[in-house]
Amino acid sequence: MPELPEVETIARTLAGDLEGAVFENIEVRHICALEQPPEGFAKRLRGRRILSVGRRGKLLLLLLDGGYLFACHLRMTGRLYVPQPDDTPDNHTHLVFTLRRPDGRTFPLFYRDVRKFGACRVHTPEELACWPFYATLGPEPLAMSAADLAARLANKRGRIKAVLLDQKVVAGLGNIYVDEALFRAGIRPDAIPASLSRKRVARLHNAIQEVLQEAIAGCGSSIRDYVDGRGNAGSFQNSFRVYGRAGQPCTVCNTPLVKATIAGRTTVYCPHCQQK
């Protein structure tokens, strides 16, 4: 579900509530939500203060005192949020945390995941570095230069869409924003990276940064499940130019947008505006 803009929005909206708060209680209602034994998970969290809330790629990260890191990958339907008073845990609420603010008041934090693909873990930095997914994450797209991107694409086989979805190449892009960035860059999703001119890679780099920044400004995209750290939906789904618009006219040239499958994912593009 959440790609970089959604995770960034979750981190920003959680920060105000979570930073400075202490994990007082951890209720594990379903162990599917954990990548490690529940006892160790709870033991490591209990009594620990949250220093900051951030992310790396699509991974949500809470920096804790004692050098521990709470890492949460929401995958497709995961949510980590501070519930409204009338929101009670249901069958999909797998973790219920109780946090204590510096002023002594307590509040709940829910981890909910309908499809159970997501998971949380608490690690030391050394342990985190041993986690292959984390250790091999590519650069942050918003902190990457056009030359960085060009260098990363230079010797890649396969189609550009599949390459951009690879978190080892760039961290944080998913199905929505790859399609949107390729449209803005005028590049067909089945183009071969090595065949792209320097100029077109620069245009792609610009398109990636532009679409991610706009999506963050819009607080992410809510198709069905995504909500931020306070349970609110995003708005960038209203600005999609290709994602979910197969068969509809291109916003630029009116040509009907085409649907294809690339890297096992539904892909939408304009056969006129986007070229190999």
Added chain:
DNA sequence: GTGGCCCTGTGA
């Protein structure tokens, strides 16, 4: 590389 799989819900 591609396809299947993990899992549940939704909409055609």
Added chain:
DNA sequence: TCACAGGGCCAC
């Protein structure tokens, strides 16, 4: 009833 869904991993 079936196809499909913001992801990532593993076996062909």
